[in-house]
Amino acid sequence: MLHTLILAAGLGTRLRPLTERIAKPLIPIADNCPLGRQALLAKKIGSEKIHANAHHLAEQVQNAATELGIDKVWFEPEILGTGGPIQRMYNDGERGELLVLNGDCEHNLDIETFLEQARNSGATCALLAIDNPEVNTLCIKDEHLVGIENRFGEKGTENATFTGISWYSEKAWEQVAEKDIRDFWAKLIKKGENPFVQIADKNSIWIDIGSPEGLMKAVSGKNPDSFAAAGSAGSGRKYYRMSSAGHSLILQQSHEGDSDFERFVRYGKLFNTLELPTPEIYAVDEKEKRVVMQDLGSVRLCDATQPMLYYPAVLEKLIVWQEASKRAFALDKELANRIFDENYYLWETSYFAENYLQAHLGYTEIPADLSAFFKDLAKKAVAQPKVLMHRDFQSQNVMIYGENKIAFIDFQGARNGSIYYDVASLLWDPYMMIPAETVKHLFELWFHANPLLKDISFENAWEDFLVASTQRLMQALGAYCFLSKKKGIKSFEQYIEPGSRRLSEVGLCLNQNSDNFLYYPQR
8 A cells, every 4th residue: 555645844934924824835836735736646646545744834734635635634743853754654553655755845756657666676765866966965876875965874976865755665664763764764774775766857847945936936937827817007017826725825927128126026025024014025036027925815995895994994004104114214225215306296297298188188288387387286295294105005006805904015116205195196096086075084084193294284284185186196197098098008098087087176175275276277
């Protein structure tokens, strides 16, 4: 009878914080996980009983066992090592041959051929190895193990790396009494019963997923087009969901010319460090511009059944974000110096003028008084208190997940800029069309709860908020026109008219609040 034991009790320390959420062998890679793939392999080669051991997040492994085709999970209150689980199974009455597989690797190794050669070798124990010069510690001579570098035995004629895959005849299985299986191999060598070693074909793939680099290498070895699509963005980024055994991760694929990729990764890691409400980043492939990160689900603020119930909590999270400004700027000088200055504000209004006023409304030229208004608006906006600014803080970039948790996405445009810009972006968002009186009520909540504004009067804050609102809405209108007309993303076209109405509402508020303010002439 052939038993298979899949080792799945590791702590996964190199993959934290991911492995604080998901047991390492259950980490989704494409449409399955390493533990699931090893179970499928064991079944394919004729294993009659499939086992796994578990320690860290053991309940996850136990809960997934039936779905993955695992017959028995051996819980280890204390980790038994690499030999202890083998001994425990024998002491509990299991008998026959034992194949041991590694639950935290991805490979295409020919296990069927390995078993055949192991059985025909005359040895009672066999190891499957690969040529990996970085960790080639197995010392091999005449296809048998003669030692392990810096541990025991003698030097061989060639070296290889142990894959974590091994075979034990029943005779060998009953002799295992060591916690570290390498000590058992040393015992066999002393008895002249050297384990047989098969070195896999040079074209074989074997990846240890226990590090961020290994995880990304395993993910990159799969075809993203085979993953479940999880969305796309106006920037051209694509998102894929990798799911298995009740867990999921998101793979973000940036296009080749994505100039914001480096910032997304750097800012994302910074915000993780500061424990800000952004998805955790677990692995990065800079060459292919891929990121594996936390799955926040598919419910954006604009998709929520009762979105208005979440706005106070979202505003609270925005205050947390803004309060982290000094720490963020101290840790990332580039971000601190990425100031949203007068030139940026003037770029936004020229973007609005080109794409909305001229391309959409048909203006042949921009009136002088309107150009003067743009300049005046930029000067007023740049004079406002500066904080960590998200820069695209609207309902499509706020995720609702878990037990009503909130997180921000698409933060690569972060700047050092106006404290009012993000709250203006959120509350006047054309995707949501919150009534103007509710906008003012929510602004009051945010203002009175924000310690950064304790020395500013509400009247002054409201006027500055309307300035930032005008600026932001012009940028948004320019973007809707550009993306729909020049980029051909027609879904943005539906927001042009609502955006125009929002801008008119803010203009009316400005005129009511200040006799000296102009807003763009409607046609």
